[in-house]
Amino acid sequence: MSDGRVRRRSRACAREREPPLTVHHLNQLLLVCSIVLLVAVAAVRISSRSGLPSLLVYLAIGVLMGQDGIGDIRFDNAELTQVIGYAALVVILAEGGLGTKWTQIRPALPAASALATVGVAVSVGVTAASAHYLVGLEWRQALIIGAVVSSTDAAAVFSVLRRIPLPARVTGTLEAESGFNDAPVVILVVAFSQAGPVEHWYVLIGEIALELAIGAAIGLAVGWAGAWGLRHVALPASGLYPIAVLAIAVAAYAGGALAHGSGFLGVYLASMVLGNAKLPHWPATRGFADGLGWIAQIGMFVLLGLLVTPHELGDDVVPALVIGLVLTMVARPLSVVLCLTPFRLPWQEQALMSWAGLRGAVPIILATIPMVSGIDGSRRIFNIVFVLVVVYTLVQGPTLPWLARTLRLGNASEATDLGIESAPLERLRGHLLSVVIPEGSRMHGVEINELRLPAGAAVTLVVREGTSFVPSPTTVLRRGDELLVVATDPVRDAAEARLRAVGRGGKLAGWLGTGGGGGGRGGTAHD
Numbered sequence: 003m004s005d006g007r008v009r010r011r012s013r014a015c016a017r018e019r020e021p022p023l024t025v026h027h028l029n030q031l032l033l034v035c036s037i038v039l040l041v042a043v044a045a046v047r048i049s050s051r052s053g054l055p056s057l058l059v060y061l062a063i064g065v066l067m068g069q070d071g072i073g074d075i076r077f078d079n080a081e082l083t084q085v086i087g088y089a090a091l092v093v094i095l096a097e098g099g100l101g102t103k104w105t106q107i108r109p110a111l112p113a114a115s116a117l118a119t120v121g122v123a124v125s126v127g128v129t130a131a132s133a134h135y136l137v138g139l140e141w142r143q144a145l146i147i148g149a150v151v152s153s154t155d156a157a158a159v160f161s162v163l164r165r166i167p168l169p170a171r172v173t174g175t176l177e178a179e180s181g182f183n184d185a186p187v188v189i190l191v192v193a194f195s196q197a198g199p200v201e202h203w204y205v206l207i208g209e210i211a212l213e214l215a216i217g218a219a220i221g222l223a224v225g226w227a228g229a230w231g232l233r234h235v236a237l238p239a240s241g242l243y244p245i246a247v248l249a250i251a252v253a254a255y256a257g258g259a260l261a262h263g264s265g266f267l268g269v270y271l272a273s274m275v276l277g278n279a280k281l282p283h284w285p286a287t288r289g290f291a292d293g294l295g296w297i298a299q300i301g302m303f304v305l306l307g308l309l310v311t312p313h314e315l316g317d318d319v320v321p322a323l324v325i326g327l328v329l330t331m332v333a334r335p336l337s338v339v340l341c342l343t344p345f346r347l348p349w350q351e352q353a354l355m356s357w358a359g360l361r362g363a364v365p366i367i368l369a370t371i372p373m374v375s376g377i378d379g380s381r382r383i384f385n386i387v388f389v390l391v392v393v394y395t396l397v398q399g400p401t402l403p404w405l406a407r408t409l410r411l412g413n414a415s416e417a418t419d420l421g422i423e424s425a426p427l428e429r430l431r432g433h434l435l436s437v438v439i440p441e442g443s444r445m446h447g448v449e450i451n452e453l454r455l456p457a458g459a460a461v462t463l464v465v466r467e468g469t470s471f472v473p474s475p476t477t478v479l480r481r482g483d484e485l486l487v488v489a490t491d492p493v494r495d496a497a498e499a500r501l502r503a504v505g506r507g508g509k510l511a512g513w514l515g516t517g518g519g520g521g522g523r524g525g526t527a528h529d
Contacts (some may be wrong), residue, residue, distance in 0.1 A: 057155075057303050057362050058395060064307015077308040080373040080384075086305055087367035090298035091184070092269055094363075096251035097295030098181055099273025100288060107174045107274075113345050114178030119210075121179075121337035122186050125152040128333035129325060136328070137321040142194060143379050149190040150369050150387055151329055154180045155362025168411055172351050175342075176358055181274075184364060185217060185264035186210050191368045195375040216263025218271055224254040225275025232281050243283045244290035247276055299363065306366045310388050318382060322389035330394055334359040350409040357405055360398055361391045433494045435487040437501055439479060444508040445501075451475040452509040459489035459497035 069076045107114075130148030133139045139147070154176075189210050228250035237243060251273045258268030281287065335356040342352050369387040372380035439445050450461050450473050463486040464473045479485070489497040503511040 057299070058392060058399075060300055060303030061307040061392065064304040065310060065312060066307075067304070068308045068310065068312070070312040075308060077305075078311075080309065080370045083305055083309050084367065084370040084374055087302055087363070087370065090302035091266070091364065091367060092252060092255050093248075093294050093298040094302075095181065095184070095255075095266060095270045096248060096273045097291045097298075098177070099251070099270045100247070100277035100291050102177060102181070102274045102277060103174075104274065104278040106170045107178050110171055110174035110178050113171075113342055113347070114175045114182060116341040116345075117175070117179045117337065118182035119186060121341045122152045122183055122190075124337040124340060125329070125333045126190065128336060129329050132328035132332075133321075133325050136324050139321075140379070142377065143383055146191060146194045146372050146377070146383055147325060147386060149187055149194060150365045150383070151325070151361055151390060152190075152333075153183050153187040153361070153364045153368065154359045155364050168354075168406060169351065171347070172354060172411065176355060181270040182267065184270075185214055185267040187364075188266060188368065189213055189264070191371050195372040195377055213262065213264045214267055216261050217258040217265060217267035220258045220261060220263060221254045221268030221271030222275060224250060224257060224268070225272035225279075228253075228272065229276050229279035229281065232276075233279070240283045240286060243281070244287040247281070247287050248291060248294065250276060302363050302367070306363065306388075309370075310385070314381075315385050315389055318385040319389055322386045323393065325386065326390040326394045329390070330357075330359075330398070350411055354402075354406055354409055354411055357398060358402060360395055360402075362395070365391055432488060432490050435485075435489060435494075435498065435501075437485040437487055439481055439483045439485070439505070441481050443481065443505045445479055445505045446481045448479050448504060448509045449475070450477045450479070453500065453504055455487070455489075455500055456493040456496045458493040459487060462486050462488050 065071055067075050126145070126148040128148075129151060130141075130144040133144035133147050134141055137144075190206065193206055193209070228247070232243065232246060232250075237246065251269050254272030255265040255269035257265075259265035338352050338356045338359075342355070365387050366384075369384040372383055377383075453461070455461070461473055463470055464477065464479070465484040465486075466480065466482070487497060487501070500511075
């Protein structure tokens with residue numbers, strides 16, 4: 003009998019022995035997935051109370067389900083993890099871009115761009131040198147680790163800092179940096195993980211610049227075209243708008259990657275353009291993207307936890323602590339000082355941003371690239387990065403709020419911005435604004451006539467403690483009120499800007515220098 007016939011018969015016998023996939027198996031899989039998601043959602047509450055980024059809880063769930071845990075699931079497919087991680091990262095970057103306020107990020111763009119380029123280069127050099135000379139890794143392995151851990155993670159940072167009102171310059175710089183620095187870091191890790199000699203530094207700089215330029219151009223173009231189309235093409239159902247927005251963002255990533263540019267930068271910029279455009283049904287879109295972002299994070303972290311083998315981490319704990327110490331205490335502060343000193347940022351803000359360089363899922367995902375490429379010692383690289391991320395997130399995460407208060411960067415008296423949602427009134431050429439007055443708003447105690455809304459806008463209804471009534475010009479607004487404001491199309495933006503100005507500065511807003519612009523993302527007009 004020929005070898006081919008033997009192999010075919012063996013495969014046929016194997017198929018006969020394999021139990022068929024039944025509906026019962028599918029139900030079991032759905033049950034396990036739903037339990038994991040419920041546990042992960044409950045973990046958000048635990049992390050918010052403890053101050054720990056939720057990524058650690060999700061990683062722990064994956065580890066417990068793995069081969070050294072109670073689940074005893076054996077998973078070692080680094081290539082599948084990388085593919086799923088990339089897909090999840092696209093969704094996370096899209097959600098982050100949609101939630102980025104242009105008015106907040108615009109002043110921070112130069113500083114954030116410097117941190118995402120020059121700062122990454124400084125961090126890679128210092129960290130790689132420490133990995134080579136202090137730990138004894140080969141230069142290729144050291145460079146890979148230096149590049150992998152040079153990417154900060156917005157989800158990890160803001161899951162801790164979202165409870166503390168910080169200066170817009172700090173949050174804008176950190177948010178923009180985390181959105182921008184993924185692109186050059188991915189390029190560096192891929193370059194260092196290729197077979198053969200590593201290219202000269204000037205060649206890498208040229209490639210990085212070219213790929214960033216291509217990704218930025220495609221991302222901005224796709225975002226602008228998508229926003230224009232969604233404003234001028236009426237979809238038959240409101241539920242299609244969130245799907246269309248996410249599809250446009252993913253198209254920006256795919257277009258950038260296919261054009262040999264940075265797809266990650268493309269999806270972030272396209273999403274930022276969409277998030278700051280005046281799109282129909284924006285609250286539903288924002289909520290849909292936020293939910294998808296959580297699912298992507300949960301799935302990605304659980305999968306990364308499954309990939310790690312805890313009993314293999316023992317020999318890599320000390321190297322991870324050494325490299326992480328240099329990264330946290332030397333490389334990150336040095337990159338911040340070199341990049342931000344020319345912008346004359348106060349030392350308190352530089353100190354907070356030095357400590358706020360949290361590493362999240364992105365470094366662990368990038369650590370799978372050398373594993374897929376077959377680089378010598380790639381498993382050790384993954385283990386070192388995993389331990390480094392977990393340990394230093396445990397150290398930095400809970401201390402960030404304390405450091406912000408110690409540096410007096412958290413302002414508890416800062417007024418809370420209004421929550422404004424908008425629905426189009428196409429046939430009337432107008433807009434219906436739903437305005438919620440939060441606890442910290444200075445609109446509390448202001449009379450309706452003191453809002454000084456532009457001609458063509460009026461408060462038509464007030465909902466207070468479950469009761470609605472038509473207000474008079476002397477009705478005093480209170481915290482917790484919800485206002486329905488009707489505005490004609492020409493004055494819609496001016497009305498929202500005035501409402502936000504009063505919410506920040508009270509009845510004397512404008513006269514005392516409180517700006518009225520920058521409605522931001524929360525209130526959106528619709529064509």
